[in-house]
Amino acid sequence: MKSIKVGLLGVGNVGSGTFNVLQRNQEEIRRRAGRGIEVVAVSARNLERAKERTGGKVKVVADPFDIVNDPEIDIVVELIGGYDQAKALVLQAIANGKHVVTANKALLAVYGNEIFAAAQAKGVMVAFEAAVAGGIPIIKALREGLTANRIEWLAGIINGTTNFILSEMRDKGLDFATVLKQAQELGYAEADPTFDIEGVDAAHKATIMSAIAFGIPVQFDKAYVEGISKLNAIDIRYAEQLGYRIKLLGIAKRAKVNGVEGVELRVHPTLIPAKRLIANVEGAMNAVLVQGDAVGATLYYGKGAGSEPTASAVIADLVDITRLATADAEHRVPHLAFQPNELTNIEILPMAEITTSYYLRMNVSDQPGVLADLTRILADATISIDAMMQKEPADGETRTDIIFLTHQTQEKNVLAAIAKIEGLATVCGSVTKIRLENLA
Numbered sequence: 425m426k427s428i429k430v431g432l433l434g435v436g437n438v439g440s441g442t443f444n445v446l447q448r449n450q451e452e453i454r455r456r457a458g459r460g461i462e463v464v465a466v467s468a469r470n471l472e473r474a475k476e477r478t479g480g481k482v483k484v485v486a487d488p489f490d491i492v493n494d495p496e497i498d499i500v501v502e503l504i505g506g507y508d509q510a511k512a513l514v515l516q517a518i519a520n521g522k523h524v525v526t527a528n529k530a531l532l533a534v535y536g537n538e539i540f541a542a543a544q545a546k547g548v549m550v551a552f553e554a555a556v557a558g559g560i561p562i563i564k565a566l567r568e569g570l571t572a573n574r575i576e577w578l579a580g581i582i583n584g585t586t587n588f589i590l591s592e593m594r595d596k597g598l599d600f601a602t603v604l605k606q607a608q609e610l611g612y613a614e615a616d617p618t619f620d621i622e623g624v625d626a627a628h629k630a631t632i633m634s635a636i637a638f639g640i641p642v643q644f645d646k647a648y649v650e651g652i653s654k655l656n657a658i659d660i661r662y663a664e665q666l667g668y669r670i671k672l673l674g675i676a677k678r679a680k681v682n683g684v685e686g687v688e689l690r691v692h693p694t695l696i697p698a699k700r701l702i703a704n705v706e707g708a709m710n711a712v713l714v715q716g717d718a719v720g721a722t723l724y725y726g727k728g729a730g731s732e733p734t735a736s737a738v739i740a741d742l743v744d745i746t747r748l749a750t751a752d753a754e755h756r757v758p759h760l761a762f763q764p765n766e767l768t769n770i771e772i773l774p775m776a777e778i779t780t781s782y783y784l785r786m787n788v789s790d791q792p793g794v795l796a797d798l799t800r801i802l803a804d805a806t807i808s809i810d811a812m813m814q815k816e817p818a819d820g821e822t823r824t825d826i827i828f829l830t831h832q833t834q835e836k837n838v839l840a841a842i843a844k845i846e847g848l849a850t851v852c853g854s855v856t857k858i859r860l861e862n863l864a
């Protein structure tokens with residue numbers, strides 16, 4: 425049978441990995457897909473480098489539209505990243521009746537609704553396994569393996585760069601800038617690494633997973649996004665002493681507020697009990713924990729970033745498309761797991777309405793009555809204390825840190841209590857608040 429012809433947009437980390445793995449495993453892949461999958465053209469900014477990376481075996485073009493408009497090409501693989509040009513290329517490929525594979529979570533989290541609608545109308549597939557947790561087949565698991573379940577929540581370490589930074593800082597005492605540079609050299613970081621550090625990349629991925637898990641449109645603009653740039657080393661140490669690890673988690677969770685169903689969609693540093701498997705996911709590894717009503721908890725672990733791990737997911741999509749290309753469009757797996765006319769608009773909850781536990785650290789005068797004031801404020805805000813730690817003041821110091829771990833409460837209660845605590849004359853500076861999830 426005639427091989428499937430692929431055009432690759434971008435021959436960077438993931439593009440070159442995709443090319444290499446396709447070459448190396450071509451026979452194995454052909455036996456699985458039922459026909460060969462062949463890259464026939466690539467587009468690149470640096471033509472010489474692209475020729476080197478593809479060993480002079482394929483056509484190399486400067487204009488990516490030459491690929492999306494090439495009638496010979498069946499599948500366009502978008503690996504250039506970014507928003508505007510990627511969107512124009514993907515929509516043009518769809519309009520030309522080509523299937524698309526992309527690793528671009530930024531594109532899908534922001535423009536996914538439009539892109540999937542265009543693909544649906546044209547009867548083509550847009551596959552994106554590589555966009556979430558790199559090589560881990562989490563899209564496949566959520567969309568197909570867990571299809572019997574009502575998904576209750578999912579929580580994941582879904583940014584390799586920040587997990588690598590947190591691990592290296594904790595284990596080797598390296599500074600932030602040094603580790604970030606290493607992550608960039610290893611090909612983990614986004615072109616703009618603030619996307620990693622400020623939690624934007626994780627929020628893109630959490631947004632995509634929330635849509636697939638709950639049957640809602642992608643709504644990145646409603647996600648709460650907080651990265652690791654303001655995290656203090658002291659809180660990482662205190663968390664350890666209390667039996668927790670701090671991880672940047674992406675969370676999507678069903679919740680009810682006043683009897684009305686909503687969805688929590690949030691990314692932030694999170695204390696997790698150190699005994700949980702997911703708390704021990706280190707380096708650039710990713711892990712996603714999914715709670716389904718029938719199956720219970722399932723955990724997906726693996727490399728979430730890097731050239732060949734991500735290529736593994738890109739190629740899995742190429743094989744899927746090759747197998748399904750001749751199937752009736754209605755009999756394919758829907759882009760967002762639910763049939764397009766079955767998506768619902770459950771509200772994404774504002775952060776004030778979410779419910780979780782909290783780590784609160786404050787620096788206080790070491791004098792009688794301080795603790796009583798603090799516990800009264802927490803009680804008045806209906807916040808119940810789960811644990812407390814008070815450090816002895818250092819020699820010659822009159823101030824010390826107090827840390828509270830709370831039971832579950834609404835974020836608005838915590839914000840109100842913090843405002844009062846910060847107003848106390850005995851409390852110095854601002855209160856550090858880090859959310860805590862038991863993930864049980």
Ligand SMILES: NC(=O)C1=CN([C@@H]2O[C@H](COP(=O)(O)OP(=O)(O)OC[C@H]3O[C@@H](n4cnc5c(N)ncnc54)[C@H](O)[C@@H]3O)[C@@H](O)[C@H]2O)C=CC1
Pocket residue numbers: 433434435436437438439467468469470486487488502503504505506509527528529530554555558611612613614615728729730731734
């Ligand atoms: N690096 C990783 O571990 C992962 C990356 N991704 C996603 O994969 C995509 C690619 O990422 P990387 O390969 O890491 O980036 P990269 O920066 O290494 O590669 C992108 C390549 O596209 C080229 N390019 C940019 N605009 C172009 C254009 N208009 N025409 C032709 N080529 C163009 C660049 O010159 C570069 O060589 C991004 O969307 C990224 O978010 C997804 C999962 C993991």
Ligand SMILES: N[C@@H](CC=O)C(=O)O
Pocket residue numbers: 555557558582583584585586612613614620625728729730
């Ligand atoms: N920059 C991302 C790459 C994979 O999606 C990460 O660090 O996880």
Ligand code: NA
Pocket residue numbers: 553554555556557558559560561562563737
């Ligand atoms: Na994946």
